[in-house]
Amino acid sequence: MSVVVNKQRPINPIDYFPSGLVLPAVPLAVAEPNALLRGDTAAAVEEMFATAASDGVSLTLVSGYRSFQDQVSTYEHWVAQYGGDTAAADRISARAGFSEHQTGLAFDVGQDDGACTLSSCFADTPAGQWMAANAHRFGFILRYPLGAEGITGFSGEAWHYRYVSVELAQAMRKDGVATLEEYFNLPPAPGY
Template sequence: MCENSAPDRRTFTAFLAASLGMAALSACTPQEPERAASTSGSPSASAGTSGRPTAAGTPSPTSAGQPAPSPVKGNPPATGALPPSASLPKQHSLSDPRSPWVVVNKHRPLTPLQFVPPDLVQPAVQLATSGESALLNSTTAAAAEKLFGAAASAGVTVTLASGYRSFDSQAATYNGYVSSRGQASADTASARPGFSEHQTGWAFDIGDGGGACSFQPCFAEQPAAVWVKANAHKYGFVVRYPWMLHETTGYYYEPWHLRYIGTEAAADMARRGITTLEEYFGTGAAPSYR
């Protein structure tokens, strides 16, 4: 997620209307168009209970050549105490920011709020950014190198556009939006500090080396986004903010925002046809800040 370039709600509304029209004509459902896009910057940042931000001044992939697994039919979301993820033999914390399964959204801030990954490294991939933004935690970096390498082998250019973002960097970005738009509008475009996946080192935004559709709805139709959507799970990643599920995730469609959760979990989500961490881990929808 790159809030500095995130499209505004009017852009999304116009695109949504057009996309729904095309979806009706092509008999695609609005939640699963073949190539659709939405808006908003990637997720999360943190605020205190007052609603105001307290701003200060990581698997071996399967073969990239095999097709994405087909969703399991007749497998509705879990409604009892056990979420779909409970079927996996190895479980991880949903609250520890060092865990690949940590769920960060508008209801789940980081603990501690100013968490800093202890193992930030710069992955050996094509970069479209520098400084702290070119960093990821070591597990995500290793998986990203495999993902980017597989894409390159398939003739698709993928670049790292935005990686780690510190609490202070997120605060500065968010507060800039508040100053120019007001808090209500800022919350649609930027995560509050402490509520951002970028701060964990488990997430990053991608580009395609061209830049024409960077952080814009049209990125969904670019080769990088199309390839990643079909193959990310093989390397442990999911497209964190899917089409038309903003009432669950809290953010509009971001085909550029990838989140590492491990190959086992990512493949299981793809097999089941589950597209949000909120459903897969059973944490509940988080459409807005509490």
Template sequence: MLKMTKMLIAFLLIVSVGGCGKKAKTPNEDNLNPTETPQSQETAQPTAEPEETPASNNDGNEGDIVMEVPDLTSLDSINLIVNKQRPLGEDYEPADLVKPDVPLAKSSVTMRQEAAEAMKIMFDAAKEDGISLMIGSGYRSYDYQKTLYNNYVARDGEEEANRYSAKPGQSEHQTGLAADLSGTSGNCYLKGCFKDTDEGVWLKENAWKYGFILRYPEGKEEITGYIFEPWHYRYFGTEEAQKIFESGLTVEEYYNLQD
């Protein structure tokens, strides 16, 4: 009976998001397992549930440090982790993509709704500090990432391309929760020099307050798998972003996701 109820809820959720004009995608956690071949959406199990997250310790031992781990694996979780070890399936597209109400380098930019709303709040706050931000790239489909990656490989060779470009399925942009940012001038867009621009400095100091984390920090290539990208920010929600930021760790280190 419980399973039937869950199936019904999953079905209703899919139907409800499907009404937004986007084709609803069925969550498929198997796609997150790098040892398995990604399955097509048709074979996905809509009743797949996220792993239980550790509950806080309520036995009264004060001083015990218990880290509450958010849902890092469900496709609809804003804390979904995607990296070279945790790829997405080729058919995955978030169901709640919207156009952020902020300056965009191209009108086709979309992000998941919660991340888009957080962008708006962050951009408004930046403006009050005299900083005019712009989103250069938000959500990218698997196929678009494939085109980008193949172009980079043709230009620089596979080994070099892998340092700065994700293979299709491995891009955080496919989650709809990551964005490449610049100033409205576009100065130093996707370049290391963005770090020293007013916009780059402001983001590094303030983005966490709005739920965004600098995902590929300087000197952490061995851990994150990517070179320093001062322009790439990832939404985790304000609570989680603050904890990650204050830890001074990469996302992989903070959630202990390394092998």
């Protein structure tokens, strides 16, 4: 749970594959099973989504685990989108072997109506606001907070959450610490 993956700390081994991936029983943004998560993470996601629903907030799981090869494709897509500018792509997409999605502990969340999916305006949706206020209760942290790019290496992503355990998520919130780098007193990781 306390593993830190960033631009200075690749996954080891680089082609790591987590065992025990499962598809959480929650609403998915897409029909294909690209939302696999580790069992502990999936159970926490299911509990969190159920609580959100009881609070009148409908969440959807946008994506979860990505293999090394899937991340190669994702990163290449963003490099192409930015006309070959890897520096621009590096601000919003991890290179393969440096992505939290490969751990099975990270996921992207959205609102059930698709409003602001994978967009900064997600933070202002009922789903985004509920996640910001409640995710820590279930062991999740917002991994890339707005304004922390110099520490995490990525632009703010109001939709990208990471399972760290209830104890750690609540301790970080209580201490007012926004990033894993700061919590574990690690150096910032603004670049590779």
